[in-house]
Amino acid sequence: MAREDMDKAAYFKALSSLDEDSDDESTISSSRDKLTTSLPPHHKSSPHKHNETVDPKQNATPQLERSLSAPTPNSPSPVHLIKETPLVSIKNRLQQGRTGTPLSNEVSFVAETPTSPKPIQSGGARPLRKTSAPTPTTLNRGAQFPSFSSAALGKRKRKEPSIKLVPEQHRIFKDLVFFYVPPDDIAPVRRARIVKAREYGATWATEWTETATHIIADKHLSYADITSFLKISSIPDHIILVNELYPLDCIQFKAILNPNQKQYLLKGYEPTTKDSAAGTPAQPPSSPAPQQSLELKTARPKPGRWSYVPPKATPDRSQNGGDRQSALPEAGEMDDVTRSPEHAEAAVYGTIGDEDTTEPLGAGPVVESPQSVEEVSRADDDLDEIIKGALKVQHLPLDDDEDDASPTGSPHHGGDSSDDNGSPKTKRKHITRKPNFNQEGFSCMKGGTIDASSLNPNARTISILQEMAAYYTRMDDTWRPIGYRKAITTLKKQNKLVSTAEEAVKLPAIGQRIADKIEEIVHTDKLRRLDNTKSDHNDIILQLFLGIYGVGISQATTWLQQGYTTLEDLLAHASLTDNQRLGIDHYQDFQTRIPRAEVSALAKIVADTARGIDRGIEAIVAGSYRRGAESCGDIDVLLTKPGTSACSELTPLLYKLVSQLRASGMLVAPLSVGRTESSSKWHGCCVLPGQEPPIWRRIDFHLAPASELGAALLYFTGNDIFNRSIRLLASKRGMRLNQRGLYKSVMRGPGRAKLNEGELVEGADEKKIFAELGVPWRPPEERVC
DNA sequence: TGGCTGTACTG
DNA sequence: CAGTACA
DNA sequence: GCCA
Numbered sequence: 001m002a003r004e005d006m007d008k009a010a011y012f013k014a015l016s017s018l019d020e021d022s023d024d025e026s027t028i029s030s031s032r033d034k035l036t037t038s039l040p041p042h043h044k045s046s047p048h049k050h051n052e053t054v055d056p057k058q059n060a061t062p063q064l065e066r067s068l069s070a071p072t073p074n075s076p077s078p079v080h081l082i083k084e085t086p087l088v089s090i091k092n093r094l095q096q097g098r099t100g101t102p103l104s105n106e107v108s109f110v111a112e113t114p115t116s117p118k119p120i121q122s123g124g125a126r127p128l129r130k131t132s133a134p135t136p137t138t139l140n141r142g143a144q145f146p147s148f149s150s151a152a153l154g155k156r157k158r159k160e161p162s163i164k165l166v167p168e169q170h171r172i173f174k175d176l177v178f179f180y181v182p183p184d185d186i187a188p189v190r191r192a193r194i195v196k197a198r199e200y201g202a203t204w205a206t207e208w209t210e211t212a213t214h215i216i217a218d219k220h221l222s223y224a225d226i227t228s229f230l231k232i233s234s235i236p237d238h239i240i241l242v243n244e245l246y247p248l249d250c251i252q253f254k255a256i257l258n259p260n261q262k263q264y265l266l267k268g269y270e271p272t273t274k275d276s277a278a279g280t281p282a283q284p285p286s287s288p289a290p291q292q293s294l295e296l297k298t299a300r301p302k303p304g305r306w307s308y309v310p311p312k313a314t315p316d317r318s319q320n321g322g323d324r325q326s327a328l329p330e331a332g333e334m335d336d337v338t339r340s341p342e343h344a345e346a347a348v349y350g351t352i353g354d355e356d357t358t359e360p361l362g363a364g365p366v367v368e369s370p371q372s373v374e375e376v377s378r379a380d381d382d383l384d385e386i387i388k389g390a391l392k393v394q395h396l397p398l399d400d401d402e403d404d405a406s407p408t409g410s411p412h413h414g415g416d417s418s419d420d421n422g423s424p425k426t427k428r429k430h431i432t433r434k435p436n437f438n439q440e441g442f443s444c445m446k447g448g449t450i451d452a453s454s455l456n457p458n459a460r461t462i463s464i465l466q467e468m469a470a471y472y473t474r475m476d477d478t479w480r481p482i483g484y485r486k487a488i489t490t491l492k493k494q495n496k497l498v499s500t501a502e503e504a505v506k507l508p509a510i511g512q513r514i515a516d517k518i519e520e521i522v523h524t525d526k527l528r529r530l531d532n533t534k535s536d537h538n539d540i541i542l543q544l545f546l547g548i549y550g551v552g553i554s555q556a557t558t559w560l561q562q563g564y565t566t567l568e569d570l571l572a573h574a575s576l577t578d579n580q581r582l583g584i585d586h587y588q589d590f591q592t593r594i595p596r597a598e599v600s601a602l603a604k605i606v607a608d609t610a611r612g613i614d615r616g617i618e619a620i621v622a623g624s625y626r627r628g629a630e631s632c633g634d635i636d637v638l639l640t641k642p643g644t645s646a647c648s649e650l651t652p653l654l655y656k657l658v659s660q661l662r663a664s665g666m667l668v669a670p671l672s673v674g675r676t677e678s679s680s681k682w683h684g685c686c687v688l689p690g691q692e693p694p695i696w697r698r699i700d701f702h703l704a705p706a707s708e709l710g711a712a713l714l715y716f717t718g719n720d721i722f723n724r725s726i727r728l729l730a731s732k733r734g735m736r737l738n739q740r741g742l743y744k745s746v747m748r749g750p751g752r753a754k755l756n757e758g759e760l761v762e763g764a765d766e767k768k769i770f771a772e773l774g775v776p777w778r779p780p781e782e783r784v785c
Numbered sequence: 786t787g788g789c790t791g792t793a794c795t796g
Numbered sequence: 797c798a799g800t801a802c803a
Numbered sequence: 804g805c806c807a
Contacts, residue, residue, distance in 0.1 A: 014806080437807085482789055483804020511805050549793090552800050577796070579800090623803075636803080672794050672801075683791070700802070708802080714789090718803040727790040738791055739803080 062679055117208040126671060169202030172256055176246070177207040179212040193561065197247045214259075215241045218537070223269035239378070241269060245563060306662065306669055321484050441508055443489040444725035444775055449781040450628055457497040461521045462488050464530060465514070472531050473540050476553050485721060487514045489785050498523070541565050549583030549590055549671070549698070578670055586685070593631035598688055602699070605666055606637055606657070613656050617639040622702075622716035630783040634698035635686070639715050644705035647680045654682060654703055665689050678706065680739075707741045710766035715739035721785035730773055735761065742769045 033669065038249070065506055078770050092735030097425060178197055180295060194595035197216075198204055208230050213236065217226055226241065235241050242264040330548040439445060469484035491498065498504045499522040504515035521527055535540050538560055544567065545556035564570055567584050576584070583590065607619040620626075623636030644650060651674070661667040665687070672683040680703040687694040704712030715723060715738070736746040747755040762768045770777045 191806085441806095469804085479789070480804040483806095486805065510787085514804065550800070554799060579795080634802095675794070679793070681802080682796085704801085715803055720790090720803050723803050724790045731790075736791080740792095751807060 031290040089481065102719045121775065172198055173200045173247070174200035176201070176214060177203045177209075177212045178214050178216050179208055181215060181217045181229055193247065195246060200247075202247070210236055210239070212239055214246075215239055216247060217243050217266055225268065241266060270587075288758060309337065368659070383464065383686050390560050396492070403704055439729065439774060442725045442729045442775075443486070444722050444729060444783075446493065447778050447783050448489075448492050448777075449785045450784055456492055458491045458494055460525065461469075461498070461518055462491050464521050465491070465517070465525050466531055468517070468527065471530065471539070474539060474546065474553070483509075483511075484514070487734045488512075489721065491518075492785075531734070545570075547591060548580055548587060550577055551583065552581035555580075582669060582685070586696040590698055592695060593633060594635065594697055596625065596630050596632065598627050599632050600687060602635055602666070602688055602697070603637060605664075606661065609660050609664070610639065610653070610657050613660070614641065614653055615659075616643070617653060618642075620713070622713060624698075626713075626720065626780045627783060634700060636700050636716055638702050638704055638709075638712055640704045640712070641711050642708060644708050645707040646678065646705050647703045648677045649705060650703040651677060651679075654701060657684060657701075658684075661686070667699070671698075702739075704739075706764060708763040709770055711737070711741045711763045712739050713766045717780050717783060720783055722783040723785060726773065726775060729775065733773065735773070737769070737773075742772055 096225045099714055194204055240259045242259045243266055246259055246264040279334060368618055423612050465484050465488050469481040472480040490507050498518055501515035501519040504510050506519045517527055542556050544550055545559055559574055564574060572585055603621045610617040610619050618640050620638040622638050624632045665686055666689055667686050670684040682701040685696045686699045687696055702716055727737045736743045736758050742761045743758030744761045746758035762771055767777050
């Protein structure tokens with residue numbers, strides 16, 4: 001869940017200092033300002049992998065730089081802005097759909113066609129027929145609003161990445177004009193490629209023109225796709241048609257390669273005899289990623305620092321493919337699964353989260369009815385046994401949650417949450433300064449519940465918006481996903497279908513643009529903007545790579561640029577960290593959700609082992625399990641012990657625990673281990689002993705001394721959105737919340753930067769933390785935002 | 786116009 | 797330090 | 804993306 005990088009988008013924004021003309025996107029202009037004005041020449045040009053640093057000189061003369069790369073005389077600036085999305089107002093489209101074909105599917109866009117009728121062309125010098133603008137509406141709009149600027153739609157523009165030309169002698173693409181199909185640079189990967197080509201001297205034609213020397217097509221496109229896209233019967237002889245590998249290889253080999261090699265050809269394309277083509281060095285070994293089967297992977301020494309070889313470390317066992325079908329992660333993250341409550345299992349487990357009444361940690365009420373479990377584990381008796389056994393104690397850790405509630409102070413919010421809801425202020429005995437912000441607006445004030453998601457009348461809309469958020473995350477956009485998530489949170493709280501934009505825009509966190517999308521979704525059951533991405537192979541590969549533990553957007557993007565397309569490619573040719581290699585070896589395992597019963601079984605082992613080390617240790621399963629999820633992505637175990645007040649009192653115990661669990665075969669590899677005395681976490685992998693075939697699971701241990709237990713529980717229970725929300729709320733109240741406690745009197749500098757630690761307000765009691773913040777207490781299952 | 790959580794490990 | 801991870 |  002929430003694997004996010006907060007800074008990249010900012011970086012990309014910063015990168016694009018070279019905006020053309022007036023630009024209606026406020027955020028952009030702000031970042032531009034930041035670069036061009038507040039940034040003195042050298043200062044912080046964000047370091048980054050993609051070394052497209054902002055050249056100060058360039059800031060001074062952006063126009064110059066740009067025209068440098070535009071040798072064609074007639075195009076004042078072929079590299080003007082590309083719009084992200086066809087600028088057709090939703091309403092227009094809907095209307096059109098109604099009058100024309102009901103669903104107007106064909107009116108849909110051609111990919112991300114740049115309609116960009118940017119004023120620049122005023123000279124009319126461009127011989128462009130805008131054949132690439134297929135939709136009547138688009139043309140229409142273009143005609144009517146040549147300098148259309150965001151009227152109803154708001155900001156849509158993408159800004160120009162900065163181009164840093166390589167030294168002249170290396171500009172192998174000098175005098176070449178590339179036309180890309182599709183002609184956009186929305187995905188960072190494509191953008192980076194285009195930028196790269198331009199750095200090597202290419203001119204980027206953003207609209208189709210016969211002055212282009214090359215057409216660079218996405219490699220999944222066929223020749224027919226190109227001609228139909230360009231609305232021409234054949235590609236003119238003088239234009240070279242190649243796929244996207246071509247420029248990459250040229251750059252790699254610092255030469256213009258023979259474009260007629262088969263790895264560069266499009267499906268259905270016979271290079272016309274113009275193959276005399278360019279001088280070519282022998283044979284570029286094509287992209288660095290040929291694919292071979294590589295049986296070697298099993299032979300490869302285990303990546304984990306432990307030399308342990310699991311019973312069967314089946315990297316990709318296809319045999320029991322039953323539960324792990326697709327190599328790709330599911331789009332929707334069903335963290336807190338919504339599923340068949342008719343499952344007895346579900347019923348049984350569903351309750352433990354909050355249930356387990358006032359059990360002190362120890363023994364507990366038995367939850368019977370293992371019948372459902374049978375089905376899960378049918379194949380394996382041992383597993384069955386273990387799970388049955390686990391059922392008897394499965395509530396074990398969970399009670400603490402109640403535990404710390406009842407006995408401790410705050411008697412009034414213990415049982416009756418209604419009271420809490422009524423007047424949050426009353427419980428804040430001291431302080432109680434009224435917020436000058438709208439506290440109700442925080443999603444942590446009113447969490448959701450698990451089943452709400454499936455029953456919500458807006459479920460369809462929500463799931464599509466979630467896909468959008470995920471898409472933008474993959475596109476390395478930091479902030480849009482946040483916007484989408486907030487809108488989704490709002491939508492989840494509606495108990496009736498929101499069908500019009502007008503209605504939607506009144507809701508909190510829903511602005512005009514998302515409102516329009518909501519309307520489109522409700523009326524057409526889909527979002528064209530999203531459909532476009534579905535067929536994007538690069539996006540699919542990106543998803544594949546991002547599914548690897550230890551791989552984030554940066555690495556995934558880099559690999560994609562380097563031409564890798566499969567996990568095998570990576571194993572064979574990419575340089576991988578140990579964790580990444582392990583992540584690939586167990587890709588399917590980690591992608592497979594863990595049934596609640598198995599989490600229980602694993603937790604029992606941990607708890608039993610821990611108690612063998614020290615009777616006082618409590619093992620509490622947090623994470624989505626504590627929130628009542630029917631299946632979990634990983635196992636989060638909080639380790640604590642009454643009377644402790646520092647992690648250092650627990651680390652030796654953790655050390656012993658890990659070593660025993662390792663010896664018993666449950667833990668199979670470490671991934672990330674605390675470095676210091678006071679550090680508090682251990683991340684690694686485990687398998688349920690006896691499981692056949694064994695499935696590696698991600699397991700995390702967190703240490704929490706009793707004095708920090710409440711904050712740790714809060715943190716470790718999540719969900720992530722709830723955490724962010726409540727932390728933001730704390731920060732707005734001049735406090736700071738982290739996994740150790742709630743602090744007040746935090747001094748913050750510019751940008752809320754923390755200046756001091758603050759004074760501890762509460763750490764031990766989860767409910768008191770809620771109370772201090774004026775947030776109504778809610779049980780873990782309701783912290784699904 | 787500048788926010789959008791806060792921390793910890795890896796290499 | 798940037799990247800990734802954790803909720 | 805949205806919001807103050």
